[in-house]
Amino acid sequence: MSASDIPVSILSGGLGAGKTTTLNHLLENAPEEREIAVLVNDMGEVNVDAALVERQVTLDDDETTVTELSNGCICCGLANEFGQTIVELAKTVEFDALVVEPSGMSDPAEVAQTVRSNRQAAFHYNLDTIVTVVDAALFHDVFIAGAEVNEVTEDAKPLSDLLAEQVEFCDLVLLNKTDLVTDEELAEVESLIRALQPQADIETAERGRVDPCVLLDVGRFDLDRVSGGAGWKQAHKYHQEATDDEDGEGHDSDDHDHEDSHDNEGHSHEGHDHDDHLHPPEEFGLTSCNYRRPRPFHPERLVDWLADVPADVVRAKGLMWVAGRERHALNCNLAGTQVQVDVNGQWAATMPEFQRKAYREARPDLDWDEEWGDREIDLVFIGHDLDETAIQNSLDDCLLTDAEMDEDWERYENPFPGRAEEELVFDADVDKWGVATV
Ligand SMILES: Nc1nc2c(ncn2[C@@H]2O[C@H](COP(=O)(O)OP(=O)(O)OP(=O)(O)O)[C@@H](O)[C@H]2O)c(=O)[nH]1
Numbered sequence: 224m225s226a227s228d229i230p231v232s233i234l235s236g237g238l239g240a241g242k243t244t245t246l247n248h249l250l251e252n253a254p255e256e257r258e259i260a261v262l263v264n265d266m267g268e269v270n271v272d273a274a275l276v277e278r279q280v281t282l283d284d285d286e287t288t289v290t291e292l293s294n295g296c297i298c299c300g301l302a303n304e305f306g307q308t309i310v311e312l313a314k315t316v317e318f319d320a321l322v323v324e325p326s327g328m329s330d331p332a333e334v335a336q337t338v339r340s341n342r343q344a345a346f347h348y349n350l351d352t353i354v355t356v357v358d359a360a361l362f363h364d365v366f367i368a369g370a371e372v373n374e375v376t377e378d379a380k381p382l383s384d385l386l387a388e389q390v391e392f393c394d395l396v397l398l399n400k401t402d403l404v405t406d407e408e409l410a411e412v413e414s415l416i417r418a419l420q421p422q423a424d425i426e427t428a429e430r431g432r433v434d435p436c437v438l439l440d441v442g443r444f445d446l447d448r449v450s451g452g453a454g455w456k457q458a459h460k461y462h463q464e465a466t467d468d469e470d471g472e473g474h475d476s477d478d479h480d481h482e483d484s485h486d487n488e489g490h491s492h493e494g495h496d497h498d499d500h501l502h503p504p505e506e507f508g509l510t511s512c513n514y515r516r517p518r519p520f521h522p523e524r525l526v527d528w529l530a531d532v533p534a535d536v537v538r539a540k541g542l543m544w545v546a547g548r549e550r551h552a553l554n555c556n557l558a559g560t561q562v563q564v565d566v567n568g569q570w571a572a573t574m575p576e577f578q579r580k581a582y583r584e585a586r587p588d589l590d591w592d593e594e595w596g597d598r599e600i601d602l603v604f605i606g607h608d609l610d611e612t613a614i615q616n617s618l619d620d621c622l623l624t625d626a627e628m629d630e631d632w633e634r635y636e637n638p639f640p641g642r643a644e645e646e647l648v649f650d651a652d653v654d655k656w657g658v659a660t661v
Pocket residue numbers: 236237238239240241242243244245272326327399400401402403428429430431
């Protein structure tokens with residue numbers, strides 16, 4: 224193989240989704256002439272998955288090279304080792320394709336980033352496909368039945384958030400464990416997955432039994448499709464364009480009156496003629512809505528709202544302006560029953576003047592308020608038949624009132640992160656907030 228020619232398939236997915244089972248099936252059924260190298264990552268000291276794959280390889284009397292990276296995650300702590308190991312592998316072993324099985328805690332976006340950004344790795348390898356193996360039954364429980372999932376991942380990321388992100392960053396979803404769901408449940412899971420990542424292909428499987436040709440050397444990876452394809456990003460873009468269409472040229476930055484903004488924001492998509500790829504997920508039986516306000520949330524009321532998110536919401540992402548946290552835009556990341564809030568970055572309004580000027584010049588369409596600058600709330604929701612009005616009204620009740628706009632905001636109880644290293648995790652199932660330092 225010459226430079227940049229070895230295709231890499233990343234087999235990502237949650238804990239116990241069936242990655243190793245799928246990998247073993249792939250190795251058993253791949254064409255004999257294909258020499259496959261495998262790298263298996265496990266969070267624990269003992270790499271159980273690698274042992275299972277090695278066992279299968281021995282049983283098959285196969286020549287497959289199995290490399291393990293244990294006791295850490297190749298998307299973060301072991302990212303350097305991961306890069307070095309695959310480079311070493313390419314230099315010392317002859318093979319036609321590499322399959323990487325990251326640990327169930329891994330973010331596939333970071334794993335892909337290492338393959339692309341490590342200069343030597345990029346020289347030898349070519350990202351071919353990012354597959355996310357999904358446990359159909361667990362996904363149904365978490366996102367549709369609203370079952371209790373109290374688990375929080377090692378870096379304090381809620382499990383459902385990780386599951387959603389793994390689906391959002393891939394080009395093929397392998398919907399596994401179909402034997403554990405009814406046809407109706409499978410259809411629901413499939414439509415939700417389409418809403419989360421409309422650009423990805425979907426294959427269904429029992430015990431990871433899929434044709435190897437959908438996993439190996441398929442040339443499916445396309446960075447724009449994978450990183451820009453997430454349903455919430457497309458829904459956000461769609462609603463943004465709909466708002467701009469209705470407002471004429473962009474957003475009216477003088478519109479800071481609470482009642483007026485209620486009427487003018489959060490438009491439905493109906494009647495707008497947009498490109499197909501920007502259609503929100505309505506066509507898959509799910510709906511989306513946007514919530515955009517040039518006014519901060521009251522932290523105490525927002526905490527209560529986040530602790531009792533409307534049941535029809537399955538995913539929400541976006542930026543929040545919270546009173547008492549004027550410096551930073553906060554990320555809201557809601558998946559299933561779990562919510563995480565962390566610092567996104569500084570509002571341009573708090574930057575030194577020269578930096579702010581450059582920032583605004585680079586973004587001529589940025590809405591700017593004389594007093595508050597670019598601070599605003601901008602959230603997108605995806606869910607089952609969302610009651611858009613109820614969401615908007617209940618969130619409007621969390622905004623500061625006119626009288627509160629003049630109060631001292633430091634007096635409020637404020638659990639929201641004020642520094643980049645902090646994040647707030649709420650687990651509705653156990654009714655508990657946890658602040659983590661990352
Ligand atoms: N019922 C059912 N069980 C499955 C299926 N696929 C895998 N399993 C079982 O689910 C369990 C976990 O499968 P693995 O392949 O080890 O999952 P994994 O994603 O590699 O797990 P981790 O490495 O721990 O994240 C095993 O007991 C498998 O036998 C399936 O389609 N149906």
